[in-house]
Amino acid sequence: MKKYTPSDLLYYFAGEKKVLLYVTISGLIYNVGMTLSPWFEGQLAQYVIDILGGERAPSAMLRLASLYLLTIMIVQGCRALKRLYVRHFANDISLAMKAILYRTLIHQETAKAGETEGSLMTRVVSDVDACVEGMRKFTTEVFDTGVVMVAYAALLFYYDWKLTFLVLLFPPIAYFIAGRLKKVVTDSARAGKESSGRLSDRTMDRIRNALTYRIFGEETAQDGIYETYLADYEKKTVRANLWGNTMEPLYEVIAMTGAFFIIVHGGRNVMGTGWASWDIAAFSAYLACFARLAVKASHAAHLFNAVQKAKVSWVRVRPYLKDIEETEQKVSPSATLSVSHVSFTYPGGDHPIYKDFNLEAKPGEFIGVTGKVASGKSTLGRTFLCEYPYEGTILYGGKRLGSEIDPIGTVGYMGHRPELFSGTIEDNIRLGKPGDLDAVLKAVEMDKEISSFPDGIHTMIGEGGLRLSGGQQARVALARTLYHKRPLLILDDPFSAVDRKTEEEILTNIRPMLKDSIVILISHRLHFFKDFDRVVWISGDGSVEVLPHEELLSRNREYRRLWKMQHALAEGGDDK
Ligand SMILES: Nc1ncnc2c1ncn2[C@@H]1O[C@H](COP(=O)(O)OP(=O)(O)OP(=O)(O)O)[C@@H](O)[C@H]1O
Numbered sequence: 001m002k003k004y005t006p007s008d009l010l011y012y013f014a015g016e017k018k019v020l021l022y023v024t025i026s027g028l029i030y031n032v033g034m035t036l037s038p039w040f041e042g043q044l045a046q047y048v049i050d051i052l053g054g055e056r057a058p059s060a061m062l063r064l065a066s067l068y069l070l071t072i073m074i075v076q077g078c079r080a081l082k083r084l085y086v087r088h089f090a091n092d093i094s095l096a097m098k099a100i101l102y103r104t105l106i107h108q109e110t111a112k113a114g115e116t117e118g119s120l121m122t123r124v125v126s127d128v129d130a131c132v133e134g135m136r137k138f139t140t141e142v143f144d145t146g147v148v149m150v151a152y153a154a155l156l157f158y159y160d161w162k163l164t165f166l167v168l169l170f171p172p173i174a175y176f177i178a179g180r181l182k183k184v185v186t187d188s189a190r191a192g193k194e195s196s197g198r199l200s201d202r203t204m205d206r207i208r209n210a211l212t213y214r215i216f217g218e219e220t221a222q223d224g225i226y227e228t229y230l231a232d233y234e235k236k237t238v239r240a241n242l243w244g245n246t247m248e249p250l251y252e253v254i255a256m257t258g259a260f261f262i263i264v265h266g267g268r269n270v271m272g273t274g275w276a277s278w279d280i281a282a283f284s285a286y287l288a289c290f291a292r293l294a295v296k297a298s299h300a301a302h303l304f305n306a307v308q309k310a311k312v313s314w315v316r317v318r319p320y321l322k323d324i325e326e327t328e329q330k331v332s333p334s335a336t337l338s339v340s341h342v343s344f345t346y347p348g349g350d351h352p353i354y355k356d357f358n359l360e361a362k363p364g365e366f367i368g369v370t371g372k373v374a375s376g377k378s379t380l381g382r383t384f385l386c387e388y389p390y391e392g393t394i395l396y397g398g399k400r401l402g403s404e405i406d407p408i409g410t411v412g413y414m415g416h417r418p419e420l421f422s423g424t425i426e427d428n429i430r431l432g433k434p435g436d437l438d439a440v441l442k443a444v445e446m447d448k449e450i451s452s453f454p455d456g457i458h459t460m461i462g463e464g465g466l467r468l469s470g471g472q473q474a475r476v477a478l479a480r481t482l483y484h485k486r487p488l489l490i491l492d493d494p495f496s497a498v499d500r501k502t503e504e505e506i507l508t509n510i511r512p513m514l515k516d517s518i519v520i521l522i523s524h525r526l527h528f529f530k531d532f533d534r535v536v537w538i539s540g541d542g543s544v545e546v547l548p549h550e551e552l553l554s555r556n557r558e559y560r561r562l563w564k565m566q567h568a569l570a571e572g573g574d575d576k
Pocket residue numbers: 346349353371372373374375376377378379380
């Protein structure tokens with residue numbers, strides 16, 4: 001049997017077999033039971049005529065009505081159960097998708113040009129919601145529309161198959177029109193979503209840079225630009241909703257056209273001159289059954305649109321749904337890192353940022369990376385994420401990183417920016433992964449601070465974490481990286497926003513936690529490099545030197561100069 005991965009839609013259905021079984025049982029009872037209503041209504045009409053004509057006693061009506069009531073109670077009870085399980089199903093899928101998504105997004109960083117982490121997270125989470133809503137509607141309608149339509153159609157054929165063939169021509173016409181319009185609905189939904197993404201980017205930009213815009217007298221111009229984005233969003237959303245919603249009544253009118261033929265031909269059946277012989281009960285049951293079928297058919301068309309919209313979101317969110325846990329299991333805890341002759345040039349760049357980089361490292365080792373400003377330190381760190389192709393080989397556990405082993409699940413990364421999203425501190429660290437956060441909060445020296453917040457770990461930190469100080473943001477981001485520990489960790493300037501004492505405490509705390517990981521730590525500040533296993537120096541002209549601290553100090557003039565300068569500052573008490 002095919003093994004589904006998180007990027008297959010069926011993966012989520014397969015994980016919910018038990019809940020789907022309950023949905024199926026309660027859904028079948030409810031929907032097949034629904035066809036009994038038109039039959040009961042027809043019988044009731046016939047009983048009224050019979051009682052008035054003296055052919056039946058009123059007590060018979062009472063028995064029939066009680067039976068009808070009991071049937072309704074059972075059918076509606078199953079309906080409530082079915083709804084409950086469908087909700088259960090949707091919640092489980094939403095949680096599963098978001099947990100996978102968050103884990104993947106830790107590795108997303110700057111590769112997607114022009115996208116900020118806040119808008120990326122906000123957009124993909126809203127896409128997940130739209131997808132789950134589509135899956136919920138689909139599951140509901142498979143029963144409420146699919147099964148019930150088959151049951152109603154069977155009843156209609158039983159009463160008069162010729163008339164049924166005739167009247168059932170109309171719902172497919174409505175369905176066909178919905179199919180033809182699906183491109184318009186999809187395109188307008190996509191345009192609406194894209195415009196919403198652009199607007200949220202713009203909103204974030206306006207908030208983040210508010211002070212800069214005010215100081216440089218740019219506010220009015222920025223407000224004008226913002227208005228154009230808002231106007232575009234309004235226009236596209238109205239258009240998307242218009243196409244999505246106004247088609248429904250049209251489908252219903254077309255589907256109901258069959259009722260005209262029932263009144264004419266059904267009347268003939270009752271008079272004894274039609275294709276079948278009917279009493280009043282049959283006429284009434286047939287008409288009621290058809291009306292319900294036509295309404296259901298219009299729901300099918302509506303469902304079609306909902307599924308189309310969900311598809312747009314699914315296509316957008318799918319690349320972020322990767323099987324991380326599985327990759328993690330393939331990595332041996334004692335695997336070593338072997339970097340040989342690696343050079344990196346940005347796509348379209350005319351020279352390598354660095355070349356001939358060589359490094360051997362084993363678990364428990366800390367490797368420092370430093371160099372001049374803009375020499376390529378972050379670029380070297382991000383090479384391990386394999387966002388872009390590199391020259392040479394990076395082997396992890398003997399497998400080539402990027403082609404034979406996925407960096408997701410192997411490489412943990414904390415970038416320059418803390419990459420926090422709007423949510424609680426807990427959400428930002430946990431990213432859907434259950435477990436105890438105490439150890440990582442203590443390690444990053446955040447435990448006491450968090451317990452002094454009124455909402456503790458449930459404190460909402462705002463978009464991009466703007467309600468926290470820079471140092472707090474950095475420590476929450478570090479706690480997240482530690483909580484989702486990987487055998488190879490790249491930490492890009494993790495302590496730039498904390499003071500030296502806290503930095504030292506954190507380093508002391510995390511070293512024992514990371515004794516089975518290889519840590520590559522990029523920093524401008526060198527004082528802790530003396531305790532590291534090796535230091536990588538990037539010169540800025542492309543050359544890379546890898547040596548233990550003392551050796552690098554004696555051999556590399558630039559490194560020595562920088563070290564001495566920082567040492568002198570520290571002794572003068574100026575270094576934080
Ligand atoms: N995505 C990119 N595309 C093209 N060039 C880039 C990209 N990112 C960085 N660069 C360039 O690569 C060079 C090295 O940048 P990088 O950020 O790696 O340096 P750094 O040493 O980490 O900088 P800093 O000292 O500011 O931390 C710079 O000249 C930069 O302009």
